[in-house]
Amino acid sequence: xxxxxxxxxxxxxxxxxxxxxxxxxxxxxxxxxxxxxxxxxxxxxxxxxxxxxxxxxxxxxxxxxxxxxxxxxxxxxxxxxxxxxxxxxxxxxxxxxxxxxxxxxxxxxxxxxxxxxxxxxxxxxxxxxxxxxxxxxxxxxxxxxxxxxxxxxxxxxxxxxxxxxxxxxxxxxxxxxxxxxxxxxxxxxxxxxxxxxxxxxxxxxxxxxxxxxxxxxxxxxxxxxxxxxxxxxxxxxxxxxxxxxxxxxxxxxxxxxxxxxxxxxxxxxxxxxxxxxxxxxxxxxxxxxxxxxxxxxxxxxxxxxxxxxxxxxxxxxxxxxxxxxxxxxxxxxxxxxxxxxxxxxxxxxxxxxxxxxxxxxxxxxxxxxxxxxxxxxxxxxxxxxxxxxx
Numbered sequence: 001x002x003x004x005x006x007x008x009x010x011x012x013x014x015x016x017x018x019x020x021x022x023x024x025x026x027x028x029x030x031x032x033x034x035x036x037x038x039x040x041x042x043x044x045x046x047x048x049x050x051x052x053x054x055x056x057x058x059x060x061x062x063x064x065x066x067x068x069x070x071x072x073x074x075x076x077x078x079x080x081x082x083x084x085x086x087x088x089x090x091x092x093x094x095x096x097x098x099x100x101x102x103x104x105x106x107x108x109x110x111x112x113x114x115x116x117x118x119x120x121x122x123x124x125x126x127x128x129x130x131x132x133x134x135x136x137x138x139x140x141x142x143x144x145x146x147x148x149x150x151x152x153x154x155x156x157x158x159x160x161x162x163x164x165x166x167x168x169x170x171x172x173x174x175x176x177x178x179x180x181x182x183x184x185x186x187x188x189x190x191x192x193x194x195x196x197x198x199x200x201x202x203x204x205x206x207x208x209x210x211x212x213x214x215x216x217x218x219x220x221x222x223x224x225x226x227x228x229x230x231x232x233x234x235x236x237x238x239x240x241x242x243x244x245x246x247x248x249x250x251x252x253x254x255x256x257x258x259x260x261x262x263x264x265x266x267x268x269x270x271x272x273x274x275x276x277x278x279x280x281x282x283x284x285x286x287x288x289x290x291x292x293x294x295x296x297x298x299x300x301x302x303x304x305x306x307x308x309x310x311x312x313x314x315x316x317x318x319x320x321x322x323x324x325x326x327x328x329x330x331x332x333x334x335x336x337x338x339x340x341x342x343x344x345x346x347x348x349x350x351x352x353x354x355x356x357x358x359x360x361x362x363x364x365x366x367x368x369x370x371x372x373x374x375x376x377x378x379x380x381x382x383x384x385x386x387x388x389x390x
Contacts, residue, residue, distance in 0.1 A: 011110075011367065011368045011371075013110075014106050014107070014109075014110040014367045014368070014371060015106075015364050015367055017037075017041070017106045017109060017110075018102050018103055018105075018106035018364070018367060019087070019088035020037070020088075021034060021037065021097065021102035021105055021106060022088045022089075022090065022097045022102045023088045023089065023090060023091050024090075024091060024092065025077030025078075025082075025090050025092055025095045025096055025097045025102070026075075026076065026077055026092075026095070027076060027077060027078075027079060027095060027133075028076045028130060028131035028132075028133055028134035028138065029054060029055075029056055029076075029130055029131050029134070029138070030056065030076075031056040031057065031075050031076055031130050031131075032055070032056060034056070034075050034076075034105070035051060035055075035056045035057060035058060035075070035128075035130075038058045038075070038105065038109065038128050039051070039058060041109045041112075041113070042058070042060050042109070042112060042126075044113075045112065045113045045116040045117070046116055046117070047060050047061075047062060047112065047116055048060065048061075049126075052130070052141070052142060052145055052147070053141070053145050054130065054138075054141055056075075056130040056131075057075065057127075057128055057129050057130035057131075057138065057142065058126070058127075058128040059125065059126065059127055059128075059142075059145075059147050060112070060125070060126045060128075061123055061124065061125050061126070062112065062115055062116055062120065062123065062124040062125075062126065063120050063122060063123035063124060064123065065122075065123065066120075066121055066122035066123055066382070066385075066386060066389075067121075067122040067123070067152050067382065067385035067386055067388075067389055068122060068123040068124070068125055068150050068151050068152060068385075069122070069123075069124055069125070069151065069152055069153055069154065069155065069378065069381045069382060069385060070124070070125040070126075070127055070147075070148065070151045070153070070154040070155070070332075070336075070338075071108055071111070071124060071125070071126055071127065071154075071155055071156075071374065071377075071378060072108075072127040072128075072129055072154060072155070072156045072329065072332065073101070073104040073105045073107065073108040073126075073127070073128055073129065073156070073157075074101045074104055074105075074129050074130075074132035074133075074138070075101055075104075075105050075128050075129065075130055075132075076101060076130055076131050076132055076133050076134075076138070077090075077095050077096055077097045077098070077099075077101065077102075077133070078095070078096055078097070078098045078099060078133055078356060079094060079095060080094065080095075080096050080098050080356070080357075080358050081093070081094050081096060081358045082095075082096035082098075082358055083357075083358035083359050084358070084359055084361055086361065096358055096360075097360075098355065098356050098357055098358060098360040099133070099159070099355050099356060099360070100158065100159030100345065100355065100360070100362060101132065103159055103343075103345070103362055103366070103367060103370070104156075104157060104158065104159070105128060106367060107157065107343075107367060107370035107371050107374060108126060108128065108374065110367070110370075110371040110374075111371050111374035111375050111378065112126055114371065114375050115375060115378055120378075120379070120382055121379075121382045121383050121386045122382035122385055122386055123150075123382075124378050124382070125147070125150075125151055127142060127147055127154075129142050132327070132328050132329075135179075135180070135181055135288055135289075135290040135291070136289060136290055136291055136328065136331070137290070137291050137328025137331060138328065139328040139329060139330075139331040139332055140328070140331050142332075143331055143332060143334075143335060148332065148335050148336055151336050152336065152337075152385050153297070153300050153336055153337045153338050153381065153385070154332050154333075154336055154337075154338035155300070155303075155304070155338060155339060155340075155341070155377060155381065156329045156338070156339075156340045156341070157340070157341050157342075157343050157370060157373070157374065158327065158340060158341075158342055158343065159342075159343050159345045159355070159362060159366070160320070160342035160343060160344060160345065161345055161346050161352065161353050161354060161355065161360070161362075162346065162352065163318065163320070163342060163343070163344030163345070163346060164344045164346050164347075164348045165344050165345060165346060165347055165348065165363040165365050165366045165369060166312070166315075166316055166344060166348075166365075166366075166369055167316055167317075167318050167344035168304075168308045168312070168316055168317060168318070168341055168342065168343055168344065168369070168373055169318050169319065169320025169341060169342035169343075169344070170296075170301050170304050170305050170308070170317065170318075170319065170320060170339070170341050170342075171296055171301065171319060171320045171321070171322070172296055172298045172301045173295060173296060173298075173322075174256060174293045174294065174295050174296075174322050175293075175294050175295075175296050175320065175322055175323065175339075175340055175342075176293055176294040176322070176323050176324075176325055176326060176327045176329075176330070176340070177226070177254045177255060177256050177293055177322070177323065177324045177325065177326060178254065178255050178256075178257075178258065178261035178290065178291060178292050178293050178326065178330075179252055179253070179254050179290045179291055179325070179326025180252065180253045180254075180261075180264065180265070180287060180288060180289055180290040181250070181251075181252055181253075181287075181288040181290060182229070182250065182251050182252065182253055182268065182285070182286070182287055182288075183248060183249070183250045183285070183286040183288075184206075184209055184213075184248065184249050184250075184272055184283060184284070184285050184286075185246065185247070185248040185283070185284045185285075185286070186202055186205055186206050186209070186246065186247050186248070186276060186281045186282065186283055186284075187202070187245060187246045187281065187282045187284075188200030188202045188205075188243075188245060188246075188280065188281045188282065189245065190202070190242065190243050190244055190245035191242075191243045192241065192242065192243070193240070193241045193242065193243055194241070196243060199243055200243070200279060200280045200281045201243060201279065202236065202237075202243055202244055202245070202246070202247050202279075202281055203236050203237060203243065203244065203247060204279065205276055205279035205280075205281040206234070206236050206247045206248075206249060208275050208276070208279070209249060209272060209275055209276065209283075210231055210234065210249055212275050213229060213268070213271055213272060213275060214228075214229040214230070216271050216275070217229055217253075217264075217267070217268065217271065220267055220271070221255070221260050221263075221264075221267070222257070222260065224256075224257070225255050225256055225257035225259075225260035226255060226256040226257070226324070227253070227254070227255040227256075227257075227260055227264065228253070228254045228255070228324060229251060229252075229253045229254075229268075230251050230252060230254075231249050231250070231251035232250060232251050232252065233249070233250040233251070234247075234248075234249045234250075235247060235248050235249075236248070252290075253268070254324045254325075254326065255293075256293060256322060256324075257293075258292050258293055258295075261292060261293070265287045265289065268285065268287065269285050269287070272285050290326055291326045291327065291328045291330050291331065292330045292331075292334075293330060294327050294329050294330040294333065294340050295330070295333060296338075296339035296340060297333070297337035297338060297339055299337065300337050300338055300339035301339045303339075303377065303380055303381050303384055304339055304341050304377060305317055306380055307373060307376040307377035307379075307380045307381075308341075308373060308376075310376055310380070311372050311373050311375070311376035311377075312369065312372065312373060316369075318344075320341075320342045325355070327340065343366055343369065343370050343373075344366060344369070345362035345363055345366040346363060347363035347365075350363075
């Protein structure tokens with residue numbers, strides 16, 4: 001489908017902007033060029049942007065009086081190679097917008113251009129946030145900088161390649177999972193593989209951690225919490241006939257339930273020590289607390305749904321499921337009510353693909369859908385906040 005954006009915004013300009021950002025990706029807290037592009041675009045439409053204290057990311061207000069809502073877009077890229085054969089392929093080695101943040105940024109800038117000259121029943125705070133892909137996420141520093149001061153509620157939109165272009169997914173309650181990073185390092189004296197009984201068989205001990213820890217965690221946590229530990233990297237030894245002195249395994253722990261998330265770290269440390277103890281190896285567990293689940297506020301979701309229907313039609317609104325992915329938008333919701341929606345970016349009938357892959361791309365018609373929805377959402381949310389205030 002193709003949706004024309006009314007007013008000053010031309011969809012081809014939004015597409016060109018997204019392609020420019022895609023070709024010049026930047027990692028967490030390194031988004032200098034991206035920040036400059038955002039500032040330039042906002043200045044062009046008569047707004048007064050401010051760079052966040054860390055030097056990357058931007059906050060910008062539209063309007064001067066009335067209730068305030070916030071619209072957030074994340075701006076950083078991933079440390080992966082861009083494997084696509086397209087004119088806007090990443091020009092930065094091993095860095096790629098493999099999660100759609102370039103689209104989020106282009107959409108919010110497109111909406112800003114449409115809203116900047118409009119008569120609005122309140123104020124809009126645009127938040128272009130750095131470092132969503134880091135832990136615990138750039139949202140923490142944005143909140144600490146006072147970006148939510150005066151904000152009544154906050155909204156965000158995230159690309160979803162499981163939904164067709166023209167669809168927007170909404171959900172009341174949890175829509176993402178908590179996500180933490182885990183590293184277990186084992187150490188021992190090392191030795192010859194001919195005499196494992198005279199030393200600590202470190203690779204065997206590491207193998208037990210890899211295979212037993214996920215299962216034991218699942219037996220100590222309520223299954224309804226959907227806790228999942230998945231390893232992503234293993235490193236131990238070089239020679240086939242030498243038992244190494246150290247080895248490590250790294251992965252992510254994800255869980256739907258916030259209480260289970262808060263209890264996961266001490267439980268994991270205890271279980272690692274119990275697994276390793278019979279081997280004689282020394283275990284050191286590093287647990288990096290990441291993000292809690294995003295829990296969408298019911299009233300905020302109703303505003304999202306109404307905006308989808310009014311701007312795009314009833315057929316565009318779909319119910320979305322809770323994802324095991326993590327999203328630092330959750331930190332904003334500890335301060336103000338808000339909700340995350342999902343933007344369909346899959347061309348209907350095309351082969352399904354996934355986020356965080358070097359082949360990730362979007363159906364660019366989704367950009368017009370995103371801008372149209374965002375403009376309608378901002379107007380609807382401000383109207384609702386003004387009515388509540390009166």
